[in-house]
Amino acid sequence: MGTFRKxxxxxxxxxxxxxxxxxxxxxxxGIANPFSSGADNFDRARRALDxxxxxxxxxxxxxxxxxxxxxxxxxxxxxxxxxxxxxxxxARLAELDEKEQTAExxxxxxxxxxxxxxxxxxxxxxPGDQPDxxxxxxxxxxxxxxxxxxxxxxxxxxxxxxxxxxxxxxVLIEAGEYEEAIEALQVITRSFVQGAEEREAAEITIAGxxxxxxTPLVGALSMENLEAATQxxxxxxxxxxxxxxxxxxxxxxxxxxxxxFAAAERAARRNNVDALEEALGIAVKARNYVDDNDQVxxxxxxxxxxLADLYYGEARGAARTFDGSSSSKWDAENLFLRYVAxxxxxxxxxxxxxxxxxxxxxxxSSRTVVHVVLDPAHAASRDSVLPALKSVLENQRGKVMWxxxxxxxxxxxxxxxxxxxxxxxxxNNQQEAERLIYPDSSNTFHNEVNKLTTASSLDEARQFxxxxxxxxxxxxxxxxxxxxxxxxxxxxxxxxNMDGSAHLDANNSKVNGWHAARVLAENTGTMDTxxxxxxxxxxxxxxxxxxxxxxxxxxVAPVTVNYTLEVIRVSDGRSVYSTRVTHRDEAKSxxxxxxxxxxxxxxxxxxxxxxxxxxxxxxxxxxxIEHAGFRQLNFAPVANAIGRS
Numbered sequence: 001m002g003t004f005r006k007x008x009x010x011x012x013x014x015x016x017x018x019x020x021x022x023x024x025x026x027x028x029x030g031i032a033n034p035f036s037s038g039a040d041n042f043d044r045a046r047r048a049l050d051x052x053x054x055x056x057x058x059x060x061x062x063x064x065x066x067x068x069x070x071x072x073x074x075x076x077x078x079x080x081x082x083x084x085x086x087x088x089x090x091a092r093l094a095e096l097d098e099k100e101q102t103a104e105x106x107x108x109x110x111x112x113x114x115x116x117x118x119x120x121x122x123x124x125x126x127p128g129d130q131p132d133x134x135x136x137x138x139x140x141x142x143x144x145x146x147x148x149x150x151x152x153x154x155x156x157x158x159x160x161x162x163x164x165x166x167x168x169x170x171v172l173i174e175a176g177e178y179e180e181a182i183e184a185l186q187v188i189t190r191s192f193v194q195g196a197e198e199r200e201a202a203e204i205t206i207a208g209x210x211x212x213x214x215t216p217l218v219g220a221l222s223m224e225n226l227e228a229a230t231q232x233x234x235x236x237x238x239x240x241x242x243x244x245x246x247x248x249x250x251x252x253x254x255x256x257x258x259x260x261f262a263a264a265e266r267a268a269r270r271n272n273v274d275a276l277e278e279a280l281g282i283a284v285k286a287r288n289y290v291d292d293n294d295q296v297x298x299x300x301x302x303x304x305x306x307l308a309d310l311y312y313g314e315a316r317g318a319a320r321t322f323d324g325s326s327s328s329k330w331d332a333e334n335l336f337l338r339y340v341a342x343x344x345x346x347x348x349x350x351x352x353x354x355x356x357x358x359x360x361x362x363x364x365s366s367r368t369v370v371h372v373v374l375d376p377a378h379a380a381s382r383d384s385v386l387p388a389l390k391s392v393l394e395n396q397r398g399k400v401m402w403x404x405x406x407x408x409x410x411x412x413x414x415x416x417x418x419x420x421x422x423x424x425x426x427x428n429n430q431q432e433a434e435r436l437i438y439p440d441s442s443n444t445f446h447n448e449v450n451k452l453t454t455a456s457s458l459d460e461a462r463q464f465x466x467x468x469x470x471x472x473x474x475x476x477x478x479x480x481x482x483x484x485x486x487x488x489x490x491x492x493x494x495x496x497n498m499d500g501s502a503h504l505d506a507n508n509s510k511v512n513g514w515h516a517a518r519v520l521a522e523n524t525g526t527m528d529t530x531x532x533x534x535x536x537x538x539x540x541x542x543x544x545x546x547x548x549x550x551x552x553x554x555x556v557a558p559v560t561v562n563y564t565l566e567v568i569r570v571s572d573g574r575s576v577y578s579t580r581v582t583h584r585d586e587a588k589s590x591x592x593x594x595x596x597x598x599x600x601x602x603x604x605x606x607x608x609x610x611x612x613x614x615x616x617x618x619x620x621x622x623x624x625i626e627h628a629g630f631r632q633l634n635f636a637p638v639a640n641a642i643g644r645s
Contacts, residue, residue, distance in 0.1 A: 038064030038071040045077060054085035055115035062122035069126075076138040082145060089116060093153075103168065103184070106161040107191040113154040114194065120147050161192035162202075166209060173213050178228050182235040185209070189239075203240040210236035211244045218248055221255045223263045223282075230256075230288075256289040261299045268303060273314060276307040301348045308349045311339035312358070319362050329366050329400055333415075336362055341425035356429060360436035364465055367400040370642060371466045374630075375454045375473040382450075384630045385472065392639040401642070404440055404449050404464070412441035439465075461570045468576075468642050469568040474629065476622035478587060479558040483614070485594070488550045494603050495542035498535070502602040511544045541602075548607065549597040555589040557620040561629045567641050577641035583629035587620035 036042075045060035058081070064074040089112060096109045123145050128134040134145050165188045172181035185206050193199045210232050217229040229252055236245045260282055268279035280303040286296040318332035336359045343355040370393060372385050386405055393401035402408060416438050419426045426433060439445045449464045454471045461469055493511040494504050505511045514534065521530035560582060567577040592612040598604045 036064075036068045036071050038066075038068035038074060041067060042071065042074050042077070045074070049081060049085070052088075054081075054088045055112045055119070057081065058085055058089075059115040059119040059122070062119045066122040066125060072138065075136055076141075078136050078145070079138045079141050079143045082136075082143045101160055101164065103161060103164045103187055106157055106164060107187065110154065110157045110161060110191055113150055113157055116148075117150040117154050120145075120150055123147065158192045158194075162188060165192070169209070170213075173232070176228065178231045181213075182210075182231070185235075185239075200240070204242060207236045207240040207242050207245055210239070211242075211248055214248060214252075218252050218255070221252070221259055223259060226256060226259055253289040257286040257296050257299065260286045264299075264303060268306070271306075273307070273310050276303060276310055279303045280307055297348070304346045305349050308339070308343050308346065308352055311335070311342055312352065312355075315339045315358075315362070319366065322366055326400060332362065332366065337419060344425045344429060356432060356436060359433075363437050367402040368642065369402050369404070369465055369467045370470060371404055371449065371452065371461065371464070371468070372470045372472065373452045373454050373456065374471075378472075378474050378626060378630070379453055381627050381630045384627060385633065385635075388631070388633065389470065389635045389638065392635045393642070396639055396643040401639075404446060406446070409440055409443075409446055412438045416441045458568070458570055458573050466570050468645070469570055470635075470638055471564075471566045471568060472630070472633070473564045474561055474626050475564075476559060476561045476626055478620040478622060479560075481555045481557040481618065481620070483553060484556050484588075485551060485553045486591075488552065490548055490550055491545040492548045492598075492603055492607075493542075493544050493546070494600075494606060496540045496602050498538050498540050500540075502606040504606060505542075508544065511542050514539070514542050515544045543600055543603060546598065546600055546603060548603060550593060550607075551595040551597070552591040553594045553614040554591040555615050555618045556586045557588075557618075559585050559587045559620060559622050559625045561585075561622065561626050563629060563633060565633065565638060567638055567645075569645055576645045577638060579637065581629075581633060583625070583632060585625040585628065587622060587625060589615050589618035 041060045041064035045057045045064065048054075048056035048060060058078065061074045061077045061081075064071045065078075093109065093112060096105055096112075099105050123134050123136070124147050126134050126136070132147050134147065136143050136145060165184050168184040169181040172178070172184060188202050188206060189199055193202045214229050214232040214236070217225040217232070221229065233245065233249050233252060236242075237249065264279040264283040267275055267282060269275070280300070283296075283300045283303050286299065287293050290296050315332065315335040315338075318328075318335045322328050322332055339352075340355045340359050343349050343352045370389070372382060372389060374382050374385070386403065390403055390405065393403070416426075416434065419433070420430075434441065440449075445464075449466075452460060452464075454473055458469075492504065493506075493508050494502055495511060495514075496502050514537075517530055517533070518527075521527045561584075563581040563583065565577070565579050565581065566575055568574070569576050592614060593607075593610050594614050595611060596604055596607040598607075
């Protein structure tokens, strides 16, 4: 490692000598020195020539020499391209002179003349004895560059551009097209000025022009010209904030609030939501003309107060005309949301501090929440009940019948997402809003409410804003067992091997092939060949789709399930409907094969291996029967009772 460190100074010196050698070699060979300060300009010159921008090419080549007087490739570039490029430049300028001198034509003309002006300025700095020309040499070739006075035509073109831009702006302002007028004036600073001093002078001139244009508007300020005067003075300040601009802006700011408040009062006379929205929108604009909003807030707040009152009135009106349909409920909710969001955004509004609670009250009052609870032993069967009850509740009119189901949770969550996208109100009040308005959009809420059973108290139900509890319990009993037997004929395929062993062919995978081969042999008189092939397969005989009688035996017991349905109104605990429903079915033990009957001894002996002893006792299971009974309950009387209550 020590040896390596000692070598570093030598390597550094060698690298420096190599750079110097390369730079000197480039000069001697006449190729571009990559380390030259003029390299970038030379690259731009070549690219410009390739794209036909001859003025840009000449200017950049001269700029390269101005940066590095020994940048020989730039000398060669000018020598080779000067006369051809100059001819093309003059030809383009002549074409532009023949066109109508619009702002667009003058912008191109000024750009070309400016490039040629700087080309001449850079060349004039080269050594030479003639005041009006310079000889540029490269090797045996040379070219005489005439130091043409581009300064005068450049100044003339810029003056023309100034005049045209101001003329265009005047016409546009008179026509009320203020943004287009300001854009026309910006062309001056983009295209017709040169240098910081000239830009500053132009901006002062433009600001003065705009002040002259805005003065009559501010003098007779009205709603019709307020926006125009404001735009013009803002633009004037962007160009140059002169004393005249500041003074006229102060006059505008002092008059604008009065103009706006007068217009707002006129709009508010109709005293409806549309009118107050318009009035408040107008009044709020007064804040744009003061340093402190408190200066104009007293004139704004009354409109916000009146609009909040109208929003609440519309929401309550929608609640009163609510017809029980989902669409009318959503319409009313949207009106309440608009009201709540507005009140939350205007702290100055009084008398509506409980706006969120009012919204929640409507949500609760506009729907009747029905919840099904089963006894703890049958809680798992709750999902079997819900579809039937939901179906009959949908036919009730008056209020939306709502159940805490996974489907309705998704609908509630969809509603919450809609509200979240309605503005910052939901984000700022999310926890309170979700707790009061749509708690059932939460998975946690659903998990908790689904824990309720017939053993739960009414207080527990009230915590979930449940209006009616449908309580269902089931009591099952089994009778005496008896034996039952049935017979079933099945088609069996089997084959007997040469060693006497019998085998079932459940899918006919082998027997079908042999059967097809035998049918073919019978039709073609080749049974000897078929029998020989069957023996080669080790098969003595086979049977295809042979009928076999299977005898099965099982124990059954009659099961009676008594269901109790009761509808409880949670608010007062009153039972508004109750009934008992009986469902009967049979519980059966597993069937066992107790005998087989067939004329084929090989198949019979094979199947008799599966014969079992008949059962003598079993414990009846009622779960399946109870579950099936829940599905068959008639909930129409339940829905009618809820609708009447």
